Amino acid sequence: METISSAAGALAEPHPALTVSAIGFTHRHGARDRDNDLCAALLAIAGHDLRQPLQVIMGAHDILAKTLNGSAEQIQLARLDGAASKLSDKLDQLIEALRLFEASSENGQEAVQLGPIFRISEAEFAEPARLKGITLRVIPTHAVVSSNPVLLHGILRNLIRNAIDYTPRGGGVLVAARRRGAAVHLEVRDSGVGVPAAELAHVFRPFYRVDTTRVDSFGLGLFIVKRAAAFLGHAVELYSAVGRGSRFVVVAETAPNPNRIGDLK
Structure with a gap:
């Protein structure tokens, strides 16, 4: 179930907030089995049938790059390289979405340390942020939550990627965890x-993009966040103000037994 509420102030507790709860995103076993079969088939197609011809194209490009020296040829090769790279990135996003969906049917919840997930995510996105001229700051944390390490890492990765994609040069992205009573708020x-207020209810839909001029994304990142969070029972909140930025919050319960720690596989 999705509900829209309002809050006042700056980005601390600011503008219209969209809360995505786990209610409404559960599956009956029969439907889940069918979904898993479809997911497995799509994963096989994306991972092999589509990846293989892409590798042939990229291999041919590398060979041609060594033999063609004319400026016109080099320009066309550069266009080919850019197109192949974008296609490869989109394919990676699709495979990630399918794998996370597949994982959601197999993995339960356990005590998950946020610290290692934060460190891995910081290392992964430090270079993309630097190349775009964005300051990425990840606050270390010792929080332990009841979740699934693979799905939670997928949620955080997609939120950070989304933040970097929609932040212009000179801007910043902050990742932190804050304790709120019996819960921990993961904030990006x-x-x-x-995001305009009128579009808040749409951003978690598959293939939806706030910036429709962008062609370098499937528009699946926030949909992955929504589905994974729904399976885990984590609430997701979005606070945003046009021209000022956004704050995504994932609410997870503190782990009741932090001695049983899950890890990323």
Whole structure:
């Protein structure tokens, strides 16, 4: 179930908030089995049938790059390289979405340390942020939550990627965890373009993009966040102001038994 509420102030507790709860995203066993079969088939197609011809194209490009020296040829090769790279990135996003969906049917919840997930995510996105001229700051944490390490890492990765994608050069992205009573709030803040209030209810839909001029994304990142969070029973909140940025919050319960720690596989 999705509900829209309002809050006042700046990005601390600011503008209209969209809360995505786990209710409404559960599956009956029969439907889940069918979904898993479809997921497995799509994963096989994306991982092999589509990846193989892409590798042939990239291999041919590398060979031609060594033999063609004319400026016109080099320009065309550069266009080919850019197109192949974008296609490869989209394919990676699709495979990630399918794998996370597949994992959601197999993995339960356990005590998950946020610290290692934060460190891995910081290392992964430090270079993309630097190349775009964005400051990425990840606050270390010792929090332990009841979740699934693979799905939670997927949620955080997609939120950070989304924040970097929609933050212009010179902006910043902050990742932190804050204790709120019996819960922990995982927050990803950015100083990006923000989301208009009228579009808040749509951003978690598959293939939806706030910026329709972008062609370098499937628009699946926030849909992955929604589905994974729904399976885990984590609430997701979005606070945003156009021209000022957005704050995504994932609410997870503190682990009742932090001695049983799950890890990323």
